Amino acid sequence: xxxxxxxxxxxxxxxxxxxxxxxxxxxxxxxxxxxxxxxxxxxxxxxxxxxxxxxxxxxxxxxxxxxxxxxxxxxxxxxxxxxxxxxxxxxxxxxxxxxxxxxxxxxxxxxxxxxxxxxxxxxxxxxxxxxxxxxxxxxxxxxxxxxxxxxxxxxxxxxxxxxxxxxxxxxxxxxxxxxxxxxxxxxxxxxxxxxxxxxxxxxxxxxxxxxxxxxxxxxxxxxxxxxxxxxxxxxxxxxxxxxxxxxxxxxxxxxxxxxxxxxxxxxxxxxxxxx
Ligand code: DO4
Ligand code: MG
Numbered sequence: 642x643x644x645x646x647x648x649x650x651x652x653x654x655x656x657x658x659x660x661x662x663x664x665x666x667x668x669x670x671x672x673x674x675x676x677x678x679x680x681x682x683x684x685x686x687x688x689x690x691x692x693x694x695x696x697x698x699x700x701x702x703x704x705x706x707x708x709x710x711x712x713x714x715x716x717x718x719x720x721x722x723x724x725x726x727x728x729x730x731x732x733x734x735x736x737x738x739x740x741x742x743x744x745x746x747x748x749x750x751x752x753x754x755x756x757x758x759x760x761x762x763x764x765x766x767x768x769x770x771x772x773x774x775x776x777x778x779x780x781x782x783x784x785x786x787x788x789x790x791x792x793x794x795x796x797x798x799x800x801x802x803x804x805x806x807x808x809x810x811x812x813x814x815x816x817x818x819x820x821x822x823x824x825x826x827x828x829x830x831x832x833x834x835x836x837x838x839x840x841x842x843x844x845x846x847x848x849x850x851x852x853x854x855x856x857x858x859x860x861x862x863x864x865x866x867x868x869x870x871x872x873x874x875x876x877x878x879x880x881x882x883x884x885x886x887x888x889x890x891x892x893x894x895x896x897x898x899x900x901x902x903x904x905x906x907x908x909x910x911x912x913x914x915x916x
Pocket of ligand 2: 711773794
């Protein structure tokens with residue numbers, strides 16, 4: 642079951658058919674602990690619409706906070722150790738990779754999030770920027786993973802590498818987070834073989850491509866959620882990016898006009914252009 646937030650309203654895709662979903666708001670729908678069951682009932686009660694994948698897609702977020710986990714893949718640990726070695730920060734990343742407590746950081750408020758086909762941004766004062774393709778969990782107020790989406794944790798590697806304490810500036814700025822194209826609503830975990838792939842096109846030509854699989858993630862999604870919900874409440878639920886396992890080589894930086902395509906096949910493809 643896929644849930645889309647579109648300009649005219651909320652749509653669910655079930656068995657290849659689209660249905661309108663009646664809800665006063667996105668937030669009031671997605672906070673439900675029984676979201677999958679509720680949507681199944683709505684789809685059974687409603688006539689299918691004769692539409693294909695909707696256009697006018699909005700990011701699948703209402704008023705939720707967006708959080709992120711870091712250094713959950715060996716590739717991210719490696720890249721971060723390298724970028725920060727001059728600043729004496731390398732050791733932090735190795736320690737957090739092996740530590741019991743994960744790295745969790747605040748990524749975005751809803752107004753900084755963009756949806757499918759919208760422009761993501763590079764910071765004006767950054768020289769080295771990359772996309773981070775990540776599986777994103779949607780977690781209910783009760784702490785249950787009720788959905789999944791695709792995320793791009795845009796990052797300024799030079800700022801982060803200069804000093805780990807600059808992380809919030811490297812990570813949080815306008816249009817630094819993309820989510821979409823939909824929420825995959827499921828009570829099942831995604832299989833470990835699920836692949837995340839990134840393609841970057843420059844002037845229509847491949848500039849970088851990489852693939853990883855969820856089995857490469859060091860932590861379980863539930864473990865990340867358990868830490869995030871310790872001593873914190875999320876009345877409207879919450880999004881959690883689970884970290885990147887794909888980092889382009891150090892010689893690569895994004896340019897304005899680059900097209901970023903992130904695919905996680907059970908969810909879809911999130912496409913954004915650098916503005
Ligand atoms: O530790 C810095 C951020 C790590 C991150 O965003 C990631 O591993 O995906
Ligand atoms: Mg990240």
